[in-house]
Amino acid sequence: MRALIVDDEPLARRELARLLAEFGWVDIVGEAANAGEAAPLIERLLPDLLFLDIQMPGGTGFDLLQRLEHLPRVIFTTAYDKHALRAFEVNALDYLLKPIEPERLAAALARAQAAVASAPGAAATGGAILERLFLRDGDRCWFVPLREVRLFTAEGNYVRLSWDQSHPLLGRPLSSLEPRLDPKRFFRANRRQIVNLECIESVELGVNGRLHVQLRGGPEVEISRRQARLFRQLTSL
Amino acid sequence: MDTALPGVTRPQTSRSYWLCQLGGWGLYAMIEAGIATRILRLPVGISLLELTGYALVGVALTHLLRAVLRWRAWARLPFYALAPRILAMALLLSLPVAAMTDHLSIAALWAPEQVDVDSLHISPGMIRPARALILVINTTALFAIWAVCYLTITALRDQRSAALRQSELTRALQLAELRLLKSQLNPHFLFNSLNSVRALIADDPGGAQKAVTQLARTLRYTLTAGREELVTLARELEIVEDYLALESLRFGERLRIARDLAPETMGVRVPVMLLQTVVENAIKHGIAELPAGGELRIVAALRGGALHIEVENTRPQAAQRALRNEGEGVGLDNAAERLRLLFGANARLDLDLSSAMVAVARIRIPGTA
Numbered sequence: 001m002r003a004l005i006v007d008d009e010p011l012a013r014r015e016l017a018r019l020l021a022e023f024g025w026v027d028i029v030g031e032a033a034n035a036g037e038a039a040p041l042i043e044r045l046l047p048d049l050l051f052l053d054i055q056m057p058g059g060t061g062f063d064l065l066q067r068l069e070h071l072p073r074v075i076f077t078t079a080y081d082k083h084a085l086r087a088f089e090v091n092a093l094d095y096l097l098k099p100i101e102p103e104r105l106a107a108a109l110a111r112a113q114a115a116v117a118s119a120p121g122a123a124a125t126g127g128a129i130l131e132r133l134f135l136r137d138g139d140r141c142w143f144v145p146l147r148e149v150r151l152f153t154a155e156g157n158y159v160r161l162s163w164d165q166s167h168p169l170l171g172r173p174l175s176s177l178e179p180r181l182d183p184k185r186f187f188r189a190n191r192r193q194i195v196n197l198e199c200i201e202s203v204e205l206g207v208n209g210r211l212h213v214q215l216r217g218g219p220e221v222e223i224s225r226r227q228a229r230l231f232r233q234l235t236s237l
Numbered sequence: 238m239d240t241a242l243p244g245v246t247r248p249q250t251s252r253s254y255w256l257c258q259l260g261g262w263g264l265y266a267m268i269e270a271g272i273a274t275r276i277l278r279l280p281v282g283i284s285l286l287e288l289t290g291y292a293l294v295g296v297a298l299t300h301l302l303r304a305v306l307r308w309r310a311w312a313r314l315p316f317y318a319l320a321p322r323i324l325a326m327a328l329l330l331s332l333p334v335a336a337m338t339d340h341l342s343i344a345a346l347w348a349p350e351q352v353d354v355d356s357l358h359i360s361p362g363m364i365r366p367a368r369a370l371i372l373v374i375n376t377t378a379l380f381a382i383w384a385v386c387y388l389t390i391t392a393l394r395d396q397r398s399a400a401l402r403q404s405e406l407t408r409a410l411q412l413a414e415l416r417l418l419k420s421q422l423n424p425h426f427l428f429n430s431l432n433s434v435r436a437l438i439a440d441d442p443g444g445a446q447k448a449v450t451q452l453a454r455t456l457r458y459t460l461t462a463g464r465e466e467l468v469t470l471a472r473e474l475e476i477v478e479d480y481l482a483l484e485s486l487r488f489g490e491r492l493r494i495a496r497d498l499a500p501e502t503m504g505v506r507v508p509v510m511l512l513q514t515v516v517e518n519a520i521k522h523g524i525a526e527l528p529a530g531g532e533l534r535i536v537a538a539l540r541g542g543a544l545h546i547e548v549e550n551t552r553p554q555a556a557q558r559a560l561r562n563e564g565e566g567v568g569l570d571n572a573a574e575r576l577r578l579l580f581g582a583n584a585r586l587d588l589d590l591s592s593a594m595v596a597v598a599r600i601r602i603p604g605t606a
Contacts (some may be wrong), residue, residue: 002373008528009429009487034528055425057553058528079428098432 001113004047006029006038007077008056010099012225016051016077019105027111035059039067048116050074051096057237061143062087065134069180071143073112083139091141122159130180135161135168144166147185150199150218152177154192160216183223187231189213192226195234243547250394254303257390258296258450261383277345284529286584289341294337298330299383312388319388320360327380328373333374342507349373367449371411422459426484427452433486451479462509466579470537470544473512477535480513484520491530502537505544507602508579513549514572515586515598523550525595542604553588569598576600 003026007013013031020026032038032098034056042050049071052061056185061076062084076095078084088095094108119131133144144163151162154174161168170177178186189195195213204212211231212221223231266288273284296374305326306312311319338344345351349359351365359367430452437445458476485492524531531551536544573586585601 009433010489011436012429014440015432018436019438028347036528055525057526079432080424098428099435100432236583 001025001049001116002027002045002047002110003049003051004029004038004045004072005051006033006035006056006061007031007051007053008033009053012053012077014204016100019100019102023106023109025113035061035064035067038064040073041142042068043070046070047072049112052076053080054081055075059076062134062136067135068134069130071130071132071134073115074143075108075112087136087139093141093143106108122172128180130177132210133161135170137168138212140166140168142166144168146181147196147198150196150215151185151221152194162215182223188227189231190227191222195221200235203235252564256585258299262295265379267296269343272411273343273346276351277343279342279345283342287341287562289342291338291343294334295379298334299380301386302330302380302384303387304328306384306387312392317563323381323384324377326385331373331376334376335369338372338376339369344368344372347375356450357546375605389512391598404445422456426517426521426600427456429487430483444486445542448483451482454480458513459510465509468509468514469503470505470507470546471510473507474503477513477516480516481533484524488524488530489593491527492524493530493532495532495534497534497536497538499538501539502544502546505539505602507546508572508575511572511576511586511600512546512548515546515569515600518569519548519596519598523552526553527551544602544604545602546600547597549595552592552594555593576602 003020004005005013005028007016007017010033013033017028020028021073026049029047030039030041036058052064052074054076055078065071065074074094076084076088076093077098077100078095079098084167085095087093094111095187096104096108101202131147133142133143135142142163144161149161149163152174153160153162157168157173158172159170159172159177161170174192178188182193185197187197195215199215199218200213201216202214204214206212206222209228210225211228213223215219215221266285269291269437270281270284270288272278273288277284284443311322314322316393338347347368348381349364349371376382434445434448434452437448455476481492481494485494512535516533519533524533532549534547534550535547538549558575569588574585580602583601583603587599589597589599
């Protein structure tokens with residue numbers, strides 16, 4: 001498993017590297033001292049696992065995750081940070097408290113390994129298709145598996161996700177998200193919306209010949225006339 | 238001093254005083270009026286009217302007595318000095334009452350046959366003077382009892398409010414100490430330092446030992462900070478240096494330190510943990526936020542008999558500062574208030590954020606000699 005360490009303290013990075021030396025199957029492919037250094041390194045090296053400190057100069061670990069195109073498995077590390085600890089616990093994120101206990105590290109690595117094995121990371125797919133996104137809204141944060149998202153709706157330069165019972169907002173435009181979505185699964189319904197084809201419950205022919213798609217547990221979406229033909233082909237209606 | 242009660246309790250005090258006054262004298266007048274009508278067979282109207290007058294005069298004179306008690310602060314006198322003064326004052330005040338009452342119908346209430354002294358076989362000519370004497374003695378006793386009641390009630394009340402004030406003061410002090418302790422025991426620093434030590438143990442055992450000693454000294458200083466309010470600047474700087482050595486382990490080359498400390502400032506007494514708090518704040522909002530690190534500068538000098546300390550740190554850019562939810566000066570409010578409490582309004586702790594490049598905390602402690 002290829003891992004990358006992000007921490008602003010050199011001694012903390014060294015200590016974690018030494019602890020990881022016990023686990024021969026974990027290969028440390030790189031280290032970064034802040035979010036600005038880490039982002040290009042992660043996009044280039046495409047690690048499976050990220051050890052990520054929260055409080056860093058020039059942007060927190062959460063800020064970094066929101067910027068990433070390729071999202072590895074993440075184990076957060078922090079010495080003490082009330083806000084971060086709350087976020088970890090509320091959202092059941094994997095985290096380690098510094099100084100790190102070897103037993104806890106072993107348990108977290110085992111969980112990460114299981115997750116990586118069940119869902120091959122971007123390294124396998126070449127990083128072209130986005131599998132997961134990290135979203136944060138105050139104390140709540142999510143690693144959203146994109147195949148579970150029913151609908152993406154553009155709101156200015158942001159995108160509102162319809163996922164399970166929540167509707168988190170993603171801080172990037174729909175146009176930058178679209179090329180990274182699996183074209184077999186996601187379909188541009190109209191100028192503002194992209195639907196998940198697997199979440200379609202029923203399709204109705206509305207007045208003036210427009211198609212209306214009813215999503216499971218979600219809203220009804222209208223398919224624009226331009227896209228309707230494509231939709232029919234794709235779903236062989 | 239003992240009458241310097243907080244303003245809010247005054248109306249309450251004076252209302253209960255007037256309730257007692259009017260209630261007490263009213264009750265007295267009613268009882269006497271009852272006796273006057275049933276035993277002396279005086280008309281109800283007359284006895285009520287006259288005894289109301291008697292009670293009103295009593296209220297007025299005891300109010301005067303109260304004024305004298307408060308003015309001369311008799312409550313603070315020992316018993317042997319207090320008792321004759323009260324008796325003399327009561328006697329003095331009883332004279333006009335007796336003179337007035339002597340001309341009224343209710344004077345018969347104090348006639349010798351009413352107070353069981355007729356067995357002394359007073360001659361008819363002496364009955365009037367005897368009645369006046371009884372009146373004087375009786376009224377004197379009444380005023381003296383009034384004074385004892387007044388002094389007892391006010392003494393109890395003052396004692397209770399003093400105890401209350403004392404406990405409030407103690408609580409405020411404990412709260413301040415707790416806040417100091419909580420703000421000083423910075424868990425982020427503590428756990429990160431422990432992590433640094435763990436990292437050093439394998440690579441640099443000597444460095445690890447030194448770091449443990451420095452951490453222990455910093456913690457001990459913090460934990461005992463509540464015991465002494467003031468320490469010499471030299472002593473405070475020892476702990477600041479321990480702290481900075483530990484932060485240097487964490488930040489490495491990102492933390493650059495410059496010092497300009499005038500030797501004559503070393504003996505000046507400063508509030509414990511004050512400089513430490515300011516330096517910690519500079520690290521937290523300066524160096525810790527800078528990816529490339531920055532400089533921390535500590536300057537101490539004596540000017541015009543006052544100690545001037547400056548702690549300067551490189552500031553993060555405005556865009557990065559905006560990301561933080563906590564302001565740069567928030568951590569210093571507590572320290573500034575403690576400084577004011579200890580040294581008065583002439584002592585200062587200001588954070589100068591007028592420059593975009595550096596933040597400067599300025600401490601001014603007036604000379605205590």
